[in-house]
Amino acid sequence: xxxxxxxxDVPGPKAKRRILVFNILGALLVLGILAVAVNGLAxxxxxxxxxxxxxxxxxxxxxxxxxxxxxxxxxxxxxxxTSIAFGLLFGFGRLSGLAPLRWVCNVVVEFFxxxxxxxxxxxxxxxxxxxxxxxASQSPFWAVVVxxxxxxxxxxxxxxxxxxxxxxxxxxxxxxxxGLTPAQSLRSIEIPQALVAMLPALLGQFVVILKDSALGYxxxxxDLLANAQRFGAGAGNMLPALLVTALIFILINMLLTFTAQxxxxxxxxxxxxxxxxxxxxxxxxxEAPVR
Amino acid sequence: xxxxxxxxxxxDVVAAFWVNIQxxxxxxxxxxxxxxxxAVMRISPIASLRWFGTAYVxxxxxxxxxxxxxxxxxxxxxxxxxxxxxxxxxxxxxxAVLSLSIYHAAFVCEAIRSGVNTxxxxxxxxxxxxxxxxxxxxxxxxxxQAFRGAVxxxxxxxxxxxxNTTVAAAASVAEASGLMKTMIEFRxxxxxxxxxxxxxxxxxxxxxxxxxxxxxxxxxxxxx
Numbered sequence: 133x134x135x136x137x138x139x140x141d142v143p144g145p146k147a148k149r150r151i152l153v154f155n156i157l158g159a160l161l162v163l164g165i166l167a168v169a170v171n172g173l174a175x176x177x178x179x180x181x182x183x184x185x186x187x188x189x190x191x192x193x194x195x196x197x198x199x200x201x202x203x204x205x206x207x208x209x210x211x212x213x214t215s216i217a218f219g220l221l222f223g224f225g226r227l228s229g230l231a232p233l234r235w236v237c238n239v240v241v242e243f244f245x246x247x248x249x250x251x252x253x254x255x256x257x258x259x260x261x262x263x264x265x266x267x268a269s270q271s272p273f274w275a276v277v278v279x280x281x282x283x284x285x286x287x288x289x290x291x292x293x294x295x296x297x298x299x300x301x302x303x304x305x306x307x308x309x310x311g312l313t314p315a316q317s318l319r320s321i322e323i324p325q326a327l328v329a330m331l332p333a334l335l336g337q338f339v340v341i342l343k344d345s346a347l348g349y350x351x352x353x354x355d356l357l358a359n360a361q362r363f364g365a366g367a368g369n370m371l372p373a374l375l376v377t378a379l380i381f382i383l384i385n386m387l388l389t390f391t392a393q394x395x396x397x398x399x400x401x402x403x404x405x406x407x408x409x410x411x412x413x414x415x416x417x418x419e420a421p422v423r
Numbered sequence: 424x425x426x427x428x429x430x431x432x433x434x435d436v437v438a439a440f441w442v443n444i445q446x447x448x449x450x451x452x453x454x455x456x457x458x459x460x461x462a463v464m465r466i467s468p469i470a471s472l473r474w475f476g477t478a479y480v481x482x483x484x485x486x487x488x489x490x491x492x493x494x495x496x497x498x499x500x501x502x503x504x505x506x507x508x509x510x511x512x513x514x515x516x517x518x519a520v521l522s523l524s525i526y527h528a529a530f531v532c533e534a535i536r537s538g539v540n541t542x543x544x545x546x547x548x549x550x551x552x553x554x555x556x557x558x559x560x561x562x563x564x565x566x567x568q569a570f571r572g573a574v575x576x577x578x579x580x581x582x583x584x585x586x587n588t589t590v591a592a593a594a595s596v597a598e599a600s601g602l603m604k605t606m607i608e609f610r611x612x613x614x615x616x617x618x619x620x621x622x623x624x625x626x627x628x629x630x631x632x633x634x635x636x637x638x639x640x641x642x643x644x645x646x647x
Contacts, residue, residue, distance in 0.1 A: 143468070151468055151469060151470075154469045154471075155469055155470055155471045156471075158469050158471035158472045158475070159471040162471065162475050172503070173503070176502065176503050176504075178502070178503075243626065246586075246625055246626045246629040246630060247586075247622040247625050247626065248587070248589040248600065248625055249586070250589040250590060250592065250600050251589055251599070251618070251621055251622060251625065252622075254600055254604050255603070255607065255614065255615075255617075255618035258604075258607045258608070258611065258614055259614060259615070259618075262611045262614070263611075263614075339485065342487075343485070343486070343487040343488070345487075346487035346488075346489040346490060347487075347489055347590065349489055349493070349593070350489065350590075350592060357487070357489060357490055357493065361497065370497050370498060370501065370502055371498045371503075374490060374493060374497065377490060378486050378487075378490050378491075378494070381485060381486055381490065382482060382485040382486055385484075385485035386481060
């Protein structure tokens with residue numbers, strides 16, 4: 133529902149004036165809050181040029197931020213690929229005609245969706261370091277990748293399942309009517325449509341993967357956040373370093389969200405309908421709403 | 424295996440989980456209040472407030488919670504000397520609640536907005552026709568129905584919040600994930616059992632919330 137259209141009238145001259153006044157008051161309020169924050173920061177000497185100029189220098193980017201960003205993107209990139217593989221595997225498993233296979237996949241998916249990613253990361257980090265022949269320096273990277281895969285793969289598996297369930301019932305009936313078996317109808321009619329429709333939601337999930345990769349900081353993976361934190365501690369400009377880091381994450385994620393929105397418009401009604409339904413009834417993707 | 428159970432005499436697992444539950448409780452209330460205010464801003468006729476709400480959601484939805492948590496501790500506390508309490512541990516607890524609330528308010532706002540989308544247009548038209556202006560219409564007609572439609576997404580936000588309380592480990596709050604780390608470091612021989620204990624602890628907390636909100640969303644949904 134577009135509430136905006138009816139919750140208030142098309143403003144007349146008097147209401148226009150009142151809205152203008154409130155607009156100015158609202159803007160002043162926001163600016164006031166910002167001013168208090170800026171003033172507070174200035175009092176703590178956070179606006180000294182020396183604290184910010186390092187981020188204009190190529191050396192800072194070359195030796196600190198870019199290697200960190202690369203490590204973050206590497207972990208997130210590998211996790212994206214493995215999550216999709218995990219998600220498809222278990223998503224198909226949950227749709228299988230074999231009841232025991234369905235149950236096993238259900239239990240696995242529900243378990244990994246309920247366990248915090250950080251908990252898995254801490255465990256896997258210790259597990260890889262102590263119980264596998266993996267080199268100790270490699271274990272944080274793989275802990276991040278595997279933990280992200282188990283969680284996000286499970287969410288994608290759920291996306292696959294709800295995507296298929298969201299299709300109009302007639303699709304399956306038509307498949308059966310032309311003599312396909314249920315499995316054939318699933319493979320050749322339902323899943324291809326569900327996959328296309330879930331593409332925007334999938335992109336939204338990449339935002340979650342990228343964001344959660346920052347948890348690697350806690351187990352000692354030298355990602356963007358860890359590098360920025362070390363740089364801030366060394367140069368005495370912790371606040372600017374963290375703000376620049378946050379800005380990088382926000383920009384990449386907004387780009388992903390924007391792409392997802394364009395894609396969902398491009399895919400038209402099919403994707404739109406699926407997402408709308410997800411949104412209104414049970415938005416599994418509330419961690420990453422796409423609209 | 425006997426050694427494994429003896430671990431629970433040395434480490435208070437239940438107390439650690441209790442910290443997570445408390446974090447989730449306070450951050451849940453704070454983010455619900457903040458998120459509702461943001462949602463009202465986003466549907467209001469005043470453009471500057473709408474922009475503020477949109478900017479807030481876009482910024483905090485796209486920032487890793489870990490950065491917000493680290494920012495609270497190293498930035499707010501370390502650099503700006505923001506202290507909420509003279510008690511060291513309570514201070515970090517409150518910083519963690521603040522970070523969790525700021526982050527999840529963006530998702531609460533989105534959940535309520537999706538609830539607003541379930542309210543038929545006629546409701547808003549009816550509110551207008553009996554002469555209600557924006558705030559009364561939103562407060563008396565739209566929001567009560569929107570909340571009932573938003574139970575399921577709000578439940579999802581709550582589940583995410585419960586799981587994300589583990590990130591408070593970055594603010595050195597003594598909660599479950601930190602205790603698990605300590606226990607695994609002390610007894611690496613039973614690390615899988617220790618992990619499963621904590622994992623199942625979260626499953627026990629999270630699954631009932633999911634079942635409860637699914638039940639409540641069906642029970643509370645306005646029949647249309």
